[in-house]
Amino acid sequence: MNIGEIARRAGVSRSTVSYALSGKRSISPETRARIQAVIDELDYQPSATARALSSGHTHTLGLVFPPASSHYTDMQLDFIGSLVEAAAGFGYDVLMAASIGDGDKGLRRLVAERRVDGAVLMEIRLDDARVDYLSEAGFPFVTIGRTGRPEHTRWVDMDYTALVGSCVRHLAHLGHRRIAFVNRSERLFRAGYESAHRSLTGFENACEQQGVVGAAYLCGDDAASGEDAIGRILAADPATTALVTVNEAALGGLYRGLAAHGREVPLDFSVTGIALSRWATAVTPQLTAADVSAAEMGRAAVELLLELLATPDAPPRHVLLAPPVSLRASTGPAPESGN
Amino acid sequence: MNIGEIARRAGVSRSTVSYALSGKRSISPETRARIQAVIDELDYQPSATARALSSGHTHTLGLVFPPASSHYTDMQLDFIGSLVEAAAGFGYDVLMAASIGDGDKGLRRLVAERRVDGAVLMEIRLDDARVDYLSEAGFPFVTIGRTGRPEHTRWVDMDYTALVGSCVRHLAHLGHRRIAFVNRSERLFRAGYESAHRSLTGFENACEQQGVVGAAYLCGDDAASGEDAIGRILAADPATTALVTVNEAALGGLYRGLAAHGREVPLDFSVTGIALSRWATAVTPQLTAADVSAAEMGRAAVELLLELLATPDAPPRHVLLAPPVSLRASTGPAPESGN
DNA sequence: AGCTTCTGACGAACCGGTTCGACGCCGAGG
DNA sequence: CCTCGGCGTCGAACCGGTTCGTCAGAAGCT
Secondary structure (H helix, E strand, C coil): CCHHHHHHHHCCCHHHHHHHHHCCCCCCHHHHHHHHHHHHHHCCCCCHHHHHHHHCCCCEEEEECCCCCCCCCHHHHHHHHHHHHHHHHCCCEEEEECCCCCCCHHHHHHHHCCCCCEEEECCCECCCHHHHHHHHHCCCEEEECCCCCCCCCCEEEECHHHHHHHHHHHHHHCCCCEEEEECCCHHHHHCCEHHHHHHHHHHHHHHHHHCCEEEEECCCCCHHHHHHHHHHHHHHCCCCCEEEECCHHHHHHHHHHHHHCCCCCCCCCEEEEEEEHHHHCCCCCCCEEEEECHHHHHHHHHHHHHHHHHCCCCCCCEEEECCCEECCCCCCCCCCCCC | CCHHHHHHHHCCCHHHHHHHHHCCCCCCHHHHHHHHHHHHHHCCCCCHHHHHHHHCCCCEEEEECCCCCCCCCHHHHHHHHHHHHHHHHCCCEEEEECCCCCCCHHHHHHHHCCCCCEEEECCCECCCHHHHHHHHHCCCEEEECCCCCCCCCCEEEECHHHHHHHHHHHHHHCCCCEEEEECCCHHHHHCCEHHHHHHHHHHHHHHHHHCCEEEEECCCCCHHHHHHHHHHHHHHCCCCCEEEECCHHHHHHHHHHHHHCCCCCCCCCEEEEEEEHHHHCCCCCCCEEEEECHHHHHHHHHHHHHHHHHCCCCCCCEEEECCCEECCCCCCCCCCCCC
């Protein structure tokens, strides 16, 4: 079922079949029809592997996970789905590269063995060795999130700084004066995970600007850690009346912790943050939050990467997303002090 | 940076380099060392594409989504992650095939263009055209879930019938006599999605066996639908005191609906079901549920598929998982009737 | 009619590996 | 001393496409 077989049955040469298929040279209508008939009859599809070898591109994009992560958040997983769909829309497949274990071995394989035409990197750190590696190797890539020096790379990111700032302002306008910030896990923060750092910056800046007292906490990416974080927050400052979080996995635990400490949302305590709308609407009361759109990020990432493959020398483009904060039921006026 | 370059620099033929790399023929220690030195110096990695073309296998597994689904559940997404990690552990990559649009075009491409050595099919229906197609084509595959005639295929599945049965028995032993079942969406059920059907069977059988009154409901895969389902359940039979669900995406809505109708969990109403432990622990009170393990399913699927690739004629193996029901805080004794 | 130009098809080389058959060399056995 | 066998290496063919150079024949021009 290879091209030679088609050529033989159609009574033409292999190259003629190839040209008929690609349209890169003109073929007489009769010949083309004869070839097409044979192709239809045998249900022939050219081998992707052979095509990749000779043409030099695989029509596949690589999606790279960080070495350390073995636990995926919903946001990441949604992003994967949307990336695959977006890529399929352009006729590209997506190859998942898990870099487990030592260093960036998985990435090296992807690049050095030339399995993909370009790569999408997730879970970017402010100082990311993978970005340096790909830049030096001249391998086309797009990052989800920015490094500390984002000028020369192509990326798609959420504007965490601005979004967390919006949340703080929202709370400040409601009269809250002592606000906690529940960040991602200590491990991720220590590793330099960019969204954790930019979120914190946004929190600190906004608190200062609004003249409110802010206290930032790290919190593991699970419900139990969220519950624990509430304990720490209220122990440190019982007068806290609101929190902002970027840790959607801990959200359920945060609510539970508040209930356990007798704080009713949103009467006694307001909660807001950044989350997938799926999570924001799953909790009771529903979360007032900036709804991140994994689908939008996936589409943008694919578009950026294909642009790069088509025109490698075009100046780098970036996409910075800042979805509006959806008002739901988890925030309200600050309780009157002294009550 | 190809094999010819290595051969030239090491002063040997290309085939010698190939044999040194694969170890399929003996090479003298000196020659081997010389070749290795050149390889190390140039950081040479053989092209995956060329290797695939000549060797006939791609060292890649395909992961196939159903055409209709554009919205992923957490369980599916977790499964993807674990599949990728499991495959990586065996040196395989995973290619994601989104079959958007018409029929099984995406699947055809995967198979006909020979992009992958074998495929994993998700979201299996009782009567699944993709399974028939792959079977006829003689293409190696493993399904997540079973079709209606599972004898001759290889699959990994949860024992939904048994698990839902366990949940019903648990409730019956607590004294509940009127139990509702919240299934997946009508669309999925109509499409013949196997877990929805097998769950229902398990529910009906167990109710009959336990002599309790069971009422089954379909429910969209989101929080709002869950809230709505509670309304329907209590309207149809206000005396209902417990529910079993396999719809984890609706879980938050179910809780909210119960609260809205003045039912306190677990005092007035017990909730149980099948869910990722991530979701089960995210709600308040935490859900008594059979914790599904996406990681275990991913690993099992890869193992089954690699077994099949290694020994195509071995009799088909299956893996049926039935995790125990974890007792948490969402179930309790039935409220005394008349109260 | 003679010359150029254009069209449509062919053959061969190439992409970068793997694998088979052959062959030279060296040591062991008769 | 000659033969046989095994080891180590080479050359060539092959996997299934793409693409370049070439060329025969038809069409266009003077």
